[in-house]
Amino acid sequence: MSESYDYLFKFLVIGSAGAGKSCILHQFIESKFKDNSSHTIGVEFGSKIVKVGGKSVKLQIWDTAGQERFRSVTRSYYRGAAGALLVYDITSRDSFNALSNWLRDARSLAGPNIVILLVGNKKDLDAKREVTFLEASKFAQENELIFLESSAKTGENVEESFLKCSKTILSKIETGELDPERIGSGIQYGDLKHLQTNNTARRQPDCVCRPL
Numbered sequence: 267m268s269e270s271y272d273y274l275f276k277f278l279v280i281g282s283a284g285a286g287k288s289c290i291l292h293q294f295i296e297s298k299f300k301d302n303s304s305h306t307i308g309v310e311f312g313s314k315i316v317k318v319g320g321k322s323v324k325l326q327i328w329d330t331a332g333q334e335r336f337r338s339v340t341r342s343y344y345r346g347a348a349g350a351l352l353v354y355d356i357t358s359r360d361s362f363n364a365l366s367n368w369l370r371d372a373r374s375l376a377g378p379n380i381v382i383l384l385v386g387n388k389k390d391l392d393a394k395r396e397v398t399f400l401e402a403s404k405f406a407q408e409n410e411l412i413f414l415e416s417s418a419k420t421g422e423n424v425e426e427s428f429l430k431c432s433k434t435i436l437s438k439i440e441t442g443e444l445d446p447e448r449i450g451s452g453i454q455y456g457d458l459k460h461l462q463t464n465n466t467a468r469r470q471p472d473c474v475c476r477p478l
């Protein structure tokens with residue numbers, strides 16, 4: 267099967283333990299709800315090619331453990347991420363209250379240019395909601411985050427979260443705000459982009475294998 271894509275983005279999924287990060291990733295990759303999800307040990311990995319704004323983008327996604335005891339391991343994966351889903355659970359005020367800490371870590375360890383999308387997960391459990399949509403929207407606005415509520419159970423807004431975040435990264439590349447050539451940008455050119463740019467003789471051939 268062909269693995270052609272224009273760009274590769276390094277992505278993180280972060281947030282408190284039990285917020286539903288692994289279920290979101292599983293739903294995105296397998297289009298299924300992972301019923302028996304247990305706590306992530308360290309980090310897990312998934313990847314998928316998506317179509318965004320007429321481009322093929324390979325998302326290389328690191329699903330990190332939310333438990334404090336894994337924090338030193340998970341932090342080592344933040345470096346050079348282009349995008350992140352910052353997940354809280356709409357039925358857990360504690361997971362919402364922890365967002366500022368997650369955000370501080372992401373921006374300091376991954377870099378200030380990381381594009382972060384705030385995800386209020388478990389939207390299907392509205393009857394148990396502890397965090398209103400309005401309150402979270404306000405937090406998102408104050409902290410320059412894109413915001414969506416999702417359900418890894420029903421699949422609502424799961425793919426949209428990854429697409430919306432990717433679209434924002436892509437438009438920042440197009441406007442020059444993000445530079446894929448910068449070491450640690452979390453962005454690589456794929457073979458399609460590589461062919462295009464080589465045809466116009468604008469890029470060096472080593473750009474495909476440059477470290478993220």
Ligand SMILES: Nc1nc2c(ncn2[C@@H]2O[C@H](COP(=O)(O)OP(=O)(O)OP(=O)(O)O)[C@@H](O)[C@H]2O)c(=O)[nH]1
Binds near residue numbers: 289331
């Ligand atoms: N109802 C409902 N339950 C969910 C949803 N997403 C996850 N869950 C449940 O929430 C629990 C935790 O989900 P995980 O995906 O393992 O949580 P996590 O954020 O990866 O947790 P850590 O790996 O410990 O950081 C599991 O029992 C899931 O079945 C959702 O959208 N709706």
